Amino acid sequence: MERIVSAVGVVDKAMELVGLVEERPRSLADLVEATGYSKATTHRLAGSLQDHGLLRRDADGRYVLGFRLVGLGRRAEHYFPLANVAMPILRELVDKTGESAQLYVREGDSRVCVAAVESPHGLRTIVERGAVLSLTAGSGGTVLSQGSSEGWVESVAEREPGVASVSAPVLSRGAVIAAVSVSGPVERLGPSPGALFGGEVMRAASGIAAVVG
Amino acid sequence: MERIVSAVGVVDKAMELVGLVEERPRSLADLVEATGYSKATTHRLAGSLQDHGLLRRDADGRYVLGFRLVGLGRRAEHYFPLANVAMPILRELVDKTGESAQLYVREGDSRVCVAAVESPHGLRTIVERGAVLSLTAGSGGTVLSQGSSEGWVESVAEREPGVASVSAPVLSRGAVIAAVSVSGPVERLGPSPGALFGGEVMRAASGIAAVVG
DNA sequence: TTGACGTGTCTCATATAATGAGACAATAAT
DNA sequence: ATTATTGTCTCATTATATGAGACACGTCAA
Numbered sequence: 421m422e423r424i425v426s427a428v429g430v431v432d433k434a435m436e437l438v439g440l441v442e443e444r445p446r447s448l449a450d451l452v453e454a455t456g457y458s459k460a461t462t463h464r465l466a467g468s469l470q471d472h473g474l475l476r477r478d479a480d481g482r483y484v485l486g487f488r489l490v491g492l493g494r495r496a497e498h499y500f501p502l503a504n505v506a507m508p509i510l511r512e513l514v515d516k517t518g519e520s521a522q523l524y525v526r527e528g529d530s531r532v533c534v535a536a537v538e539s540p541h542g543l544r545t546i547v548e549r550g551a552v553l554s555l556t557a558g559s560g561g562t563v564l565s566q567g568s569s570e571g572w573v574e575s576v577a578e579r580e581p582g583v584a585s586v587s588a589p590v591l592s593r594g595a596v597i598a599a600v601s602v603s604g605p606v607e608r609l610g611p612s613p614g615a616l617f618g619g620e621v622m623r624a625a626s627g628i629a630a631v632v633g
Numbered sequence: 634m635e636r637i638v639s640a641v642g643v644v645d646k647a648m649e650l651v652g653l654v655e656e657r658p659r660s661l662a663d664l665v666e667a668t669g670y671s672k673a674t675t676h677r678l679a680g681s682l683q684d685h686g687l688l689r690r691d692a693d694g695r696y697v698l699g700f701r702l703v704g705l706g707r708r709a710e711h712y713f714p715l716a717n718v719a720m721p722i723l724r725e726l727v728d729k730t731g732e733s734a735q736l737y738v739r740e741g742d743s744r745v746c747v748a749a750v751e752s753p754h755g756l757r758t759i760v761e762r763g764a765v766l767s768l769t770a771g772s773g774g775t776v777l778s779q780g781s782s783e784g785w786v787e788s789v790a791e792r793e794p795g796v797a798s799v800s801a802p803v804l805s806r807g808a809v810i811a812a813v814s815v816s817g818p819v820e821r822l823g824p825s826p827g828a829l830f831g832g833e834v835m836r837a838a839s840g841i842a843a844v845v846g
Numbered sequence: 847t848t849g850a851c852g853t854g855t856c857t858c859a860t861a862t863a864a865t866g867a868g869a870c871a872a873t874a875a876t
Numbered sequence: 877a878t879t880a881t882t883g884t885c886t887c888a889t890t891a892t893a894t895g896a897g898a899c900a901c902g903t904c905a906a
Contacts, residue, residue: 424685426681427681430641430893431682431685434644449882458865458866458867460866460868460885461864461865464865465641467640468640472637478712485709485712486709487709487805487845489702490706490710492651492705492706493707493710495698495702496703499698500700526707592700597700641863642862643893661853670895672855672895672897673856673895673897674894676856694853
C-alpha cells in the first residue's frame with residue numbers, strides 16, 4: 421500500500437481509501453487509523469466516494485468496494501483487452517521457447533486463462549482460453565497467489581503429471597495483475613524450466629506490463 | 634451524465650472525468666470542452682487519475698479507462714456477486730409467474746445473462762448463465778440500452794419467434810445496472826406480458842436494487 | 847521556408863475549498 | 877448506570893486546487 425503522490429492531493433487520499441477498502445472491508449475507524457487522517461476528513465472523503473459508487477457500505481456499516489467499479493471495470497476491459505495486448509508477445513515467446521505460452525489472471529480463488537498460444541510441437545501443453553485452473557498448483561498459480569513478487573517461479577509435474585512450467589508476474593504499480601506461463605513436457609523442459617526459459621518469460625511479462633503501463 | 638455533487642468537489646470533478654472517458658476515449662481538449670474546466674485543471678486532474686491507474690492514454694494520446702479499474706471491478710464483484718444476490722429473488726419471481734426469469738447486465742454492445750431460473754413448465758424459455766444476447770432485441774435489451782428508465786418494457790416475438798418477455802431495470806443511483814426479465818411462450822404470456830407480470834418484474838428489480846443500495 | 851493553428855505541458859499568484867478539532871448522538875460493552 | 881466505541885456534523889483556519897497565460901511541439905497550407 422505505497423501511497424501514490426500525484427498533482428492532486430485529494431485524489432491521492434481518495435484512492436488511498438479505495439486501496440485500503442480493496443484489501444478488505446473497513447470500518448471508518450479502521451480507515452482513520454490506517455490513513456492517519458482525521459475522522460472528519462476520512463468520513464467526508466469516504467462519503468463522497470460512496471456517493472459516486474466507488475464505495476458502498478455493507479450490512480455491518482463497513483466500507484466495501486462499490487458497484488460502480490464493476491461497470492467501470494467491464495468497460496475498461498472492453499477498451500483494453502489484456503488478451504489482445506498479450507497475444508503478439510505470447511506468440512513471440514512461443515517462437516523463442518518452442519513451448520506453449522499462456523496468460524492467466526486471478527479470478528476469485530482460481531485463475532483463468534485469458535490468452536494462450538500453442539507450441540508447434542506434436543507433444544504440447546494445451547490450455548484453452550477461458551479455462552479455469554487451480555490457484556494452488558502450477559507455477560502460474562503460485563505467481564498469482566503471491567501478492568507481489570519478482571523473478572520467475574517454476575513447477576515440475578505439480579498441476580499435471582509430465583508437465584513442467586515457468587511463470588513470471590505481470591506487474592502494474594507493484595501489484596501482480598497477471599501471470600505469463602510457458603509450459604510443456606518435462607522431457608523437453610528438464611528439471612529446471614526456470615533456468616531454461618525463466619529469462620524469456622520474465623521479458624515477456626515485463627513487455628506486457630510496459631504496454632499496460 | 635448528471636453531475637453528482639458530494640461533499641468533496643475534487644472527487645466530483647475527478648469522477649466526472651472518469652464518467653466522460655467511460656463513454657468514449659477523450660482527448661484533453663475534448664475533456665476541457667465537456668467539463669468547462671480550465672485546461673490546466675483538467676490536465677492536472679486527468680494526470681492524477683492516470684497516476685492512479687484510473688485513466689490511461691491510448692496510442693493517440695486520448696484518455697481511456699485505466700487498467701486499475703479492471704482489478705478493482707473484479708474485486709468489487711467478488712465482494713458483491715450480483716448473481717448470488719439475485720438468485721433468491723429470481724426464484725421467487727419464477728414461483729409467482731410460473732415463467733423463466735433472468736438477470737442481464739450490459740457488456741459492451743451486447744448483454745450477458747448473469748443469473749437465470751427456469752420455469753417448471755415443460756415448454757419454457759431457456760437462457761444459459763453466461764449467454765450473450767443482443768442488445769437491440771428483446772425487452773431486456775431495450776431496458777439495458779436505455780440510459781435510464783422506469784417501469785417495465787415488454788416484447789413479443791422480437792428476439793425469438795414464439796417468445797414474449799417483460800423486463801424491468803435494476804436501478805442504482807439513477808443508472809441502469811441490470812435488467813430483470815421474465816420470458817415464456819406467447820401462448821401463456823399473451824399479447825401483453827407487461828400487463829400480466831410487469832408489476833412482479835418491477836418488484837423483483839427493485840428488490841435487487843435495494844440490496845445493491 | 848513562413849505563418850497560423852491545434853494540441854499538450856507547466857508555472858505562479860490568488861481565492862476557493864479541503865482540513866481537523868471538537869461537540870454531539872447513538873449503540874455496545876462493563 | 878457508566879464508560880467506551882463508533883459514526884455524524886459544524887466551523888474557523890490554512891493548505892491547496894484553481895485558471896490565466898506562457899511555452900513547446902507537431903501539422904497543415906500557402
